[in-house]
Amino acid sequence: MNLADTPSPPYYVVIFTSLRQPGDDAAYAAMAEKMRQLAAEQEGFLGMESARNDVGITVSYWKDPAAIRAWKNHVEHVAARRLGREKWYSRFIVRVARVEKEYRFDRSDEAM
Amino acid sequence: MNLADTPSPPYYVVIFTSLRQPGDDAAYAAMAEKMRQLAAEQEGFLGMESARNDVGITVSYWKDPAAIRAWKNHVEHVAARRLGREKWYSRFIVRVARVEKEYRFDRSDEAM
Numbered sequence: 001m002n003l004a005d006t007p008s009p010p011y012y013v014v015i016f017t018s019l020r021q022p023g024d025d026a027a028y029a030a031m032a033e034k035m036r037q038l039a040a041e042q043e044g045f046l047g048m049e050s051a052r053n054d055v056g057i058t059v060s061y062w063k064d065p066a067a068i069r070a071w072k073n074h075v076e077h078v079a080a081r082r083l084g085r086e087k088w089y090s091r092f093i094v095r096v097a098r099v100e101k102e103y104r105f106d107r108s109d110e111a112m
Numbered sequence: 113m114n115l116a117d118t119p120s121p122p123y124y125v126v127i128f129t130s131l132r133q134p135g136d137d138a139a140y141a142a143m144a145e146k147m148r149q150l151a152a153e154q155e156g157f158l159g160m161e162s163a164r165n166d167v168g169i170t171v172s173y174w175k176d177p178a179a180i181r182a183w184k185n186h187v188e189h190v191a192a193r194r195l196g197r198e199k200w201y202s203r204f205i206v207r208v209a210r211v212e213k214e215y216r217f218d219r220s221d222e223a224m
Contacts, residue, residue: 001166003129003205013127013209015171017115017161021219049129051163054113059127059169090219093115097125097209107133107202 004047006061009099011046014068016058018084018092028088035080042071061099068096116159118173121211123158124180128170130196130204140200147192154183173211180208 020028039045039060044067050058062068071077084092132140151157151172156179162170174180183189196204 003131003167003203006205006207009207013207015125015127017171019115049167049169051165051167051169053163053165055115055161055163057161057163057169057171059129059171085217085222089217091115092217093118094215095118095121095125095211096213097211099207099209101208103206105197105201105204110197 001050004049004059004061006046006099006102009102011099012062012065012068013097013099014060014062015095015097016056016060016092017095018056018058019054019090020052020056021088021090024087031080031083031088035077038074038076039071042074043067044070065096113162116161116171116173118158118211118214121214123211124174124177125209125211126172126174126180127207127209128168128172128204129207130168130170131166131202132164132168133200133202136199143192143195143200147189150186150188151183154186155179156182177208 036048036050039048044063046061046063048058048060050056062071148160148162151160156175158173158175160170160172162168174183
């Protein structure tokens with residue numbers, strides 16, 4: 001996995017942070033992977049980054065709020081979110097934010 | 113580590129996503145922990161969440177852009193960021209965004 005190559009701001013971000021309910025790891029991993037693939041196919045999707053230790057963090061980038069709403073209402077995503085509340089998460093927070101500034105560092109640029 | 117108990121929006125977020133340069137893990141972990149503690153002492157700090165697998169993601173929440181600027185210019189943070197560019201990261205992106213909406217789920221609320 002690499003960093004998301006987003007365009008110049010402004011664009012939008014959904015920050016999903018969560019604590020897992022123990023168990024059901026294989027089914028959870030399969031659904032998470034399916035949702036990653038499905039999100040990437042949506043209109044207005046710009047990229048995604050994800051990591052989990054105690055806390056899981058998934059950051060997805062979108063062209064505008066309309067793209068975020070459309071993904072929120074996607075029928076397979078709605079079903080996955082219901083399972084998330086029923087089984088997979090003990091706690092989560094979804095934050096929607098407007099990216100205003102961006103700064104990048106790439107070691108391979110420095111060497112040039 | 114738990115999720116960050118941020119107040120109602122609006123507030124600001126710094127999303128720091130990175131790829132590590134291999135090696136120097138103990139020194140890196142010590143500096144990361146020191147920066148977490150120091151950030152938490154700053155005026156306008158609202159919380160932080162962090163995870164790393166291939167990609168590292170640290171999300172810190174702040175009252176306003178002035179609080180973010182002050183932390184950016186903190187002398188120990190400036191020194192840590194220089195070491196980050198010199199040694200610890202092969203790539204990173206810093207995104208500053210304004211949180212507009214938030215949605216929370218807590219299983220213990222559901223049971224009540």
